[in-house]
Amino acid sequence: MDNEKNVKKDGPGMLYLCATPIGNLEDITYRVLRVLSEADLIAAEDTRNSIKLLNHFEIKTPMTSYHEFNKYDKAKVLVDKILGGMDVAVITDAGTPGISDPGEELVKQCRAAGIRVTSLPGPAACITALTMSGRETRRFAFEAFLPADKNERKEVLAELACETRTMIIYEAPHRLTKTLAELQDTLGGDRLITICKELTKRYENSMEFTLESACEYYENNEPRGEYVLVIAGKSREQLKAEARKQWENMSVAEHVQMYMSQGMDKKEAMKAAAKDRGVSKRDIYQELEGKA
Structure with missing residues (x-):
């Protein structure tokens, strides 16, 4: 597997996350087909579904189920197998393992055990x-x-x-x-x-x-x-407009006083109020002086 298979000879195997088609079988990659063929074991979300894919491409690798309801305990079993030298390929019902499926838990346990994990790119809805x-x-x-x-x-x-x-x-x-x-x-x-x-x-x-x-x-x-x-x-413009709108029920004087009561001096309070309202500090000054 691009020399990845050699890892097995000297120690633990590897975990391969193999992306499978989300509909069109032509979307599978040559690399995924090779890894599925050469792996020691395929962990499938639904073996009944995945056997159709494997049969289509004449892949004979043994399968085991790995799904939402056994993901914690079965992950431990798979980790032990990989530590013992097996290369395990994971496939989901469709798409990339680890995306909204139990593959995420297996990856966590493998990484915690020091097992090498690689992801083979492919379809993702x-x-x-x-x-x-x-x-x-x-x-x-x-x-x-x-x-x-x-x-x-x-x-x-x-x-x-x-x-x-x-x-x-x-x-x-x-x-x-x-x-x-x-x-x-x-x-x-x-x-x-x-x-x-x-x-x-x-x-x-x-x-x-x-x-x-x-x-x-x-x-x-x-x-x-x-x-x-x-x-x-x-949009950011809408967020800013909504932020400004919340100050409409407060007068400029009250707004500035609010910040001053928090310990700001008048100059800092005017600057903060201007930012809240989306106006210049000069506009705040003129409002306070009755010149607006």
Whole structure:
């Protein structure tokens, strides 16, 4: 494996995170195929699903299950096997292991045990959707699936309300309308969103909406397939405008006095108030002197 296999002869094996197609089998890489063929063991999220992939490419490597419900105990077993000299390849149902799946726990345990870990690049639904969305790509926040717990979900949504980066969320069809409604309530109906579904598959589709129009659309069109939501972040200009608006109910004199009561001298207090209101210090001075 690019001389990686030699590690096994002198000590522990390695953990290989192998990205598999999210729909189109042609997206698998030559390197992933080779590593899956040469590894001693493949840890698969769902062996029933993965056997179809392995059979398609005539890969005979033994498999074992590694999923959400056994990820802690099974990771310990896999770590012991790797320490004993085995090379283990991890595959998820689709995409890159460690992204919104139990591979994350195995990586943590391997690194804690001093095992070498490498990731073989390949498909990832979040990146695929982001790059085709038309939203800004320089900065983004990946949220995967929103939490099922109501309180945690509420907290995460509240955090997203002021997020300036593009946001990426995964969603299943039966929960899509509810999630869109929650996002509309939190982010506002005019927030732009690109909704991608069935990425790389025959019925791949992506549509741009406002959150309000997205809610209306899916009320009349039953969601089908797996979805990735790519949502525009809040603009910095809007954040500044909202910050300034909170001072509208306070007079300039009261605003300056507030800072002075905190220990600032008048000059510093005027400067701080000017910054809060998005105006110049001269404007604050003129207001206080009654010259505005």
